[in-house]
Amino acid sequence: MRYSPGDLSVELQELPDALAVDAVATVQRSAAAFEAWRFTNLVERIERLREAGQAITAIRETLARTITIETGKPITEATAEVGFVIAKIELAIADARKHLADQSEAENAKPNVVRRRPRGVAVVIGPFNFPIHLAHGAIVAYLLAGNTVIFKPSPLAMLACGAYAQAMSQAFPAGVFQIAFGGAAVGQALVADPWVRSVCFTGSVSAGRAIARACVDDLSKDVALELGGKNAAIVRADADLDSAATAIAEAACFTCGQRCNSTSRVLVDATVEAELIDRLRAKLPAFMPGDPLDPATRLGPIISAEAKQRYVNAIKTPGDWLLPGIPVEMVGGKRGHYVTPALLRVPADRPDHPLMTEELFAPIVVLTTTANDDDAVSRANATPFGLTASVFTRDADRFAWLADRLNVGNVYQNLPTTLSPGTLPFGGWGDSGNGRPGGRGFIRFTTQEQVIQCAE
Numbered sequence: 014m015r016y017s018p019g020d021l022s023v024e025l026q027e028l029p030d031a032l033a034v035d036a037v038a039t040v041q042r043s044a045a046a047f048e049a050w051r052f053t054n055l056v057e058r059i060e061r062l063r064e065a066g067q068a069i070t071a072i073r074e075t076l077a078r079t080i081t082i083e084t085g086k087p088i089t090e091a092t093a094e095v096g097f098v099i100a101k102i103e104l105a106i107a108d109a110r111k112h113l114a115d116q117s118e119a120e121n122a123k124p125n126v127v128r129r130r131p132r133g134v135a136v137v138i139g140p141f142n143f144p145i146h147l148a149h150g151a152i153v154a155y156l157l158a159g160n161t162v163i164f165k166p167s168p169l170a171m172l173a174c175g176a177y178a179q180a181m182s183q184a185f186p187a188g189v190f191q192i193a194f195g196g197a198a199v200g201q202a203l204v205a206d207p208w209v210r211s212v213c214f215t216g217s218v219s220a221g222r223a224i225a226r227a228c229v230d231d232l233s234k235d236v237a238l239e240l241g242g243k244n245a246a247i248v249r250a251d252a253d254l255d256s257a258a259t260a261i262a263e264a265a266c267f268t269c270g271q272r273c274n275s276t277s278r279v280l281v282d283a284t285v286e287a288e289l290i291d292r293l294r295a296k297l298p299a300f301m302p303g304d305p306l307d308p309a310t311r312l313g314p315i316i317s318a319e320a321k322q323r324y325v326n327a328i329k330t331p332g333d334w335l336l337p338g339i340p341v342e343m344v345g346g347k348r349g350h351y352v353t354p355a356l357l358r359v360p361a362d363r364p365d366h367p368l369m370t371e372e373l374f375a376p377i378v379v380l381t382t383t384a385n386d387d388d389a390v391s392r393a394n395a396t397p398f399g400l401t402a403s404v405f406t407r408d409a410d411r412f413a414w415l416a417d418r419l420n421v422g423n424v425y426q427n428l429p430t431t432l433s434p435g436t437l438p439f440g441g442w443g444d445s446g447n448g449r450p451g452g453r454g455f456i457r458f459t460t461q462e463q464v465i466q467c468a469e
């Protein structure tokens with residue numbers, strides 16, 4: 014198959030079907046490659062991965078530009094994404110050294126080793142919004158642990174992921190790392206294949222459920238899910254309101270609101286509501302849609318016509334729009350799916366308002382008031398999601414009390430909900446996922462434990 018990151022003359026939406034792979038043959042190649050790869054040692058795997066890292070570094074500008082052209086992510090963010098990909102390699106190697114090392118228990122009567130063995134063929138399915146970075150974190154963990162990997166990227170970012178896969182795969186023996194182009198049908202066929210032992214999926218809750226269902230009857234499969242969020246910024250009365258508003262605006266607008274950890278709800282203490290609204294109304298419009306290839310642009314287009322239609326439907330919801338959203342056709346003479354940030358105020362007696370509970374994946378902030386810390390917690394926890402939450406308060410004790418009660422995998426004090434540095438674990442609770450594929454320590458999931466005991 015040939016592709017050229019510079020040539021976007023084809024209709025990208027048509028690519029998945031045109032290029033869809035034969036899932037069975039791809040899995041068979043992976044299973045065959047596993048027989049040798051599983052017996053390589055960690056030193057060799059690290060060497061191969063560092064070689065892959067050099068190949069990625071050599072095309073880093075092309076990768077960033079291709080992500081921007083395909084997905085509309087601003088070039089500054091796409092450049093940062095490729096930087097995360099490169100940095101992840103040494104972080105993953107450090108994780109491998111830490112978590113794959115054999116252990117032994119001195120208390121045991123017989124000599125023993127507790128060790129971690131690879132699972133086999135792994136399938137990694139990625140989303141469009143961080144098309145390389147999120148899949149790459151799982152891919153490198155699986156490879157370092159001795160698994161073979163099939164990467165099925167988002168159909169909306171196939172050129173960028175194809176260029177990444179070409180750089181990666183040349184560093185590994187044939188079949189150890191493969192890319193499988195295609196849409197949901199290819200994803201389903203891959204995860205359901207009986208030779209597949211482990212699945213890591215990042216994407217929507219509905220697709221995550223479909224994948225979990227496809228795997229449920231095969232108990233040899235492990236499934237890690239990184240799903241959506243409805244992340245809240247909790248602003249207490251003692252907060253620095255200006256820096257809270259800055260963090261909320263950024264976390265709502267980065268990647269055009271299309272991050273799993275975007276801020277989409279603001280739960281503000283009623284006594285400072287008016288002051289926070291003034292600041293948000295000043296800061297959100299600074300994110301004006303622009304050409305994503307221009308380094309000055311902070312808000313690129315939304316991913317697709319369907320996503321723009323969902324945005325249009327949301328902003329048509331009757332209510333107290335403090336900043337009405339505007340769909341924009343043309344920016345700087347270029348056509349695209351552009352939108353502006355929007356801010357909706359929902360009365361405190363409407364916690365069931367659909368825009369308060371649904372993941373919108375657009376730069377739309379929904380704000381409501383809270384009466385006290387207890388009320389803030391119960392509203393924050395009133396969705397099935399559990400990914401991230403930010404608490405804005407100057408009081409360390411109040412922050413600790415709230416963090417103890419928030420049902421999310423990642424809690425921040427006076428920081429944006431989108432922070433998630435690669436140096437820490439990351440993952441969600443509830444409908445936001447399991448297995449913590451998004452950060453440090455995921456390599457434990459990519460292996461299974463084996464205990465050896467010997468006669469003295």
Ligand code: NAD
Nearest residue numbers: 140141166167196197200201216217220223239240241273
């Ligand atoms: P999506 O679910 O539409 O697609 C993600 C991937 O799954 C694509 O590769 C797609 O082809 C594939 N897919 C879709 N249906 C499938 C099925 N039934 N079986 C197998 N594969 C299938 O998601 P998206 O629109 O690309 O990404 C947005 C979603 O991803 C949001 O919900 C967002 O919150 C979530 N996300 C979560 C995290 C996280 O870390 N928790 C990170 C990024 C994105």
